Amino acid sequence: MTDYAGLVSAAGAMQRRQMYADPAVYEQELERIFGRCWLFLVHESQIPQPGDFFRTFMGEDDVLVVRQKDRSIKAFLNTCTHRGNRLCRADRGNAKAFACNYHGWAFGTDGALVNVPLEKDAYFSEIDKSRFGLVEVDQVASYKGLVFGCFDRNAPSLADYLGDMKWYLDVWLDAQPGGSALIGETQKVELMTNWKLPVENVCGDGYHLGWAHAGAMKAVQSMDFSGFTVGNASVELEGGLSIAGLNGHSVLATVDGVSGYSFYPDNAGILRYLEQNRPTAIERLGRLRGEKLWGSQLNLTVFPNLQFLPGLNWLRVYHPKGPGRIEQWTWAMVENAMPADIKQRILDNQLLTFGPAGLFDNDDGDNLAACTEQSRGWRTRQLDVHTNMAQGRSGARPGLPGDIAVGVVSEHNQRYFYRRWQEHMAAADWRAVPQYNLNSLQDAKDLAHVG
Amino acid sequence: MSAETHALLSIDQHLALTQTLYREARLLDEERFADWLDLLADDVHYRMPLTARRFRADRSAALAGGAGYVFDDDKGRLGLRVQRLESGLVWAEDPRNRVRRIVSNVEIYRAQTDGEATVHSVIEVHRSRMDAQQRRLTAARTDLWRLEGGGWRLVRRLIGFDHPVVIDSNLNVFF
Ligand code: FES
Numbered sequence: 218m219t220d221y222a223g224l225v226s227a228a229g230a231m232q233r234r235q236m237y238a239d240p241a242v243y244e245q246e247l248e249r250i251f252g253r254c255w256l257f258l259v260h261e262s263q264i265p266q267p268g269d270f271f272r273t274f275m276g277e278d279d280v281l282v283v284r285q286k287d288r289s290i291k292a293f294l295n296t297c298t299h300r301g302n303r304l305c306r307a308d309r310g311n312a313k314a315f316a317c318n319y320h321g322w323a324f325g326t327d328g329a330l331v332n333v334p335l336e337k338d339a340y341f342s343e344i345d346k347s348r349f350g351l352v353e354v355d356q357v358a359s360y361k362g363l364v365f366g367c368f369d370r371n372a373p374s375l376a377d378y379l380g381d382m383k384w385y386l387d388v389w390l391d392a393q394p395g396g397s398a399l400i401g402e403t404q405k406v407e408l409m410t411n412w413k414l415p416v417e418n419v420c421g422d423g424y425h426l427g428w429a430h431a432g433a434m435k436a437v438q439s440m441d442f443s444g445f446t447v448g449n450a451s452v453e454l455e456g457g458l459s460i461a462g463l464n465g466h467s468v469l470a471t472v473d474g475v476s477g478y479s480f481y482p483d484n485a486g487i488l489r490y491l492e493q494n495r496p497t498a499i500e501r502l503g504r505l506r507g508e509k510l511w512g513s514q515l516n517l518t519v520f521p522n523l524q525f526l527p528g529l530n531w532l533r534v535y536h537p538k539g540p541g542r543i544e545q546w547t548w549a550m551v552e553n554a555m556p557a558d559i560k561q562r563i564l565d566n567q568l569l570t571f572g573p574a575g576l577f578d579n580d581d582g583d584n585l586a587a588c589t590e591q592s593r594g595w596r597t598r599q600l601d602v603h604t605n606m607a608q609g610r611s612g613a614r615p616g617l618p619g620d621i622a623v624g625v626v627s628e629h630n631q632r633y634f635y636r637r638w639q640e641h642m643a644a645a646d647w648r649a650v651p652q653y654n655l656n657s658l659q660d661a662k663d664l665a666h667v668g
Numbered sequence: 669m670s671a672e673t674h675a676l677l678s679i680d681q682h683l684a685l686t687q688t689l690y691r692e693a694r695l696l697d698e699e700r701f702a703d704w705l706d707l708l709a710d711d712v713h714y715r716m717p718l719t720a721r722r723f724r725a726d727r728s729a730a731l732a733g734g735a736g737y738v739f740d741d742d743k744g745r746l747g748l749r750v751q752r753l754e755s756g757l758v759w760a761e762d763p764r765n766r767v768r769r770i771v772s773n774v775e776i777y778r779a780q781t782d783g784e785a786t787v788h789s790v791i792e793v794h795r796s797r798m799d800a801q802q803r804r805l806t807a808a809r810t811d812l813w814r815l816e817g818g819g820w821r822l823v824r825r826l827i828g829f830d831h832p833v834v835i836d837s838n839l840n841v842f843f
């Protein structure tokens with residue numbers, strides 16, 4: 218029996234390497250993380266019409282998300298209820314019904330079994346078709362365009378699950394009327410890494426940026442890098458915040474309102490868009506978010522495996538495929554209010570920087586894979602890894618929910634990510650999983666008065 | 669890409685172009701990126717579209733903004749990629765990976781414009797990386813080449829990548 222409490226030491230800011238490679242740990246993650254948490258399925262913009270479907274995964278479970286005739290969204294296990302064949306083999310599209318390849322059972326877009334070949338001759342009309350509809354994902358809910366599914370009926374509502382993280386998500390999802398969208402096809406890359414490593418890389422690891430991406434940063438040095446220098450020689454720490462303590466969700470944020478778009482070779486058009494629409498953002502989100510966060514580089518992490526980066530404008534989900542393998546799926550994100558040419562620039566720039574041949578993304582994969590691989594050795598796996606940077610230096614900031622450390626080079630967010638992971642792994646059910654929104658919005662408002 | 673004809677080039681032009689394709693593959697295998705860039709016309713357009721697995725009968729609407737391109741590069745952007753690879757700071761390529769390109773199924777036709785040729789080919793990129801790790805990537809290429817200054821230069825390349833999921837942790841390679 219694995220001692221999940223012993224795998225993470227928040228006080229010592231370290232984790233046991235066993236958690237990256239142990240099949241038993243992974244099995245428990247499928248049950249207690251992916252079987253329990255709200256998981257990102259699709260953005261509403263990706264299935265706009267009735268009959269539009271999108272094939273995705275919840276943990277290792279193959280899931281089919283379908284827009285219904287009444288425009289609601291349902292999600293089903295993508296498995297035929299007859300003998301278990303994979304029902305839908307396309308990535309996305311539009312369908313009137315789904316017919317199984319094996320014996321021809323056909324299911325409506327609402328999941329009902331509508332046709333059984335030879336029903337009269339072979340089943341003697343004795344089959345009760347109502348018993349064999351597709352198995353629905355227990356809960357499906359949306360937050361401002363992001364659609365999530367959950368296998369646990371006892372989970373808190375999506376709104377409660379997200380908690381105060383919603384306040385940060387709104388910087389992207391609700392700054393402008395019309396909301397957001399994902400554009401382009403899904404960019405799928407197989408990485409030989411444990412799923413937690415890319416999450417921690419993006420949720421809190423500003424440290425690797427100047428070093429791991431030195432080649433890309435040197436090549437595109439005409440761009441402005443918000444205080445980062447090639448080779449980690451120095452960094453401007455005051456330019457950002459690491460925000461965590463939000464039910465396992467977290468944010469890295471620059472706070473200048475423009476640097477999100479500093480990785481664009483020619484960003485004049487985008488800066489003009491920000492300038493023109495800033496008053497609307499302030500009106501909708503207030504001064505702090507409208508001025509300081511909208512347009513900044515934000516790394517948003519929704520526990521366990523959804524991340525998106527306004528600024529670089531990608532949204533990404535990591536599907537586990539065993540303890541040491543994932544599929545990383547990425548899309549470009551836009552605000553619907555953006556003019557068409559800016560949307561096009563964003564899709565293009567996202568692919569150039571963080572697509573499958575992305576100048577920056579191409580530096581990360583091998584590091585993540587090697588951290589995983591090196592955790593397999595019998596002696597090596599008994600070692601720890603460390604997230605002890607700037608420990609004990611966080612606190613409340615006026616107006617912002619969460620426990621906050623100064624700077625985006627910090628291991629503050631990773632510590633909270635692994636703390637949340639441990640809380641889920643050790644808990645028998647949701648009742649034993651603590652909920653915390655540290656320095657909640659209510660307290661933050663009070664602080665704003667004091668400050 | 670100009671409309672396809674099946675008119676052939678003269679035998680020596682055909683031979684010179686075939687040799688250029690093989691030479692291009694070797695230049696890339698040997699990481700002679702500056703020489704590779706010299707093989708490209710100044711107005712080169714190098715693309716690899718993203719695709720999805722779709723039902724043949726699918727009639728769903730086109731995606732907003734199009735599918736997107738893994739590569740959608742002009743010479744400046746290819747130069748940027750080369751600069752990164754030659755910066756000495758791309759740790760994933762250090763020690764160097766052994767990469768072998770096999771170019772095959774070469775068909776060469778006269779294009780509509782004089783001195784230009786449409787070339788179809790298949791490329792197989794073998795990457796030998798850490799320890800026993802082997803990756804084999806395949807793609808179909810449709811090119812336009814132009815005779816310039818006595819040699820063939822690549823003007824356009826459309827790369828049909830065969831992998832719905834990229835089966836390597838990076839694509840620090842040209843096709
Ligand atoms: S397994 Fe699907 S119809 Fe038999």
Ligand SMILES: [Fe+2]
Pocket residue numbers: 418425426429430577581
């Ligand atoms: Fe990175």
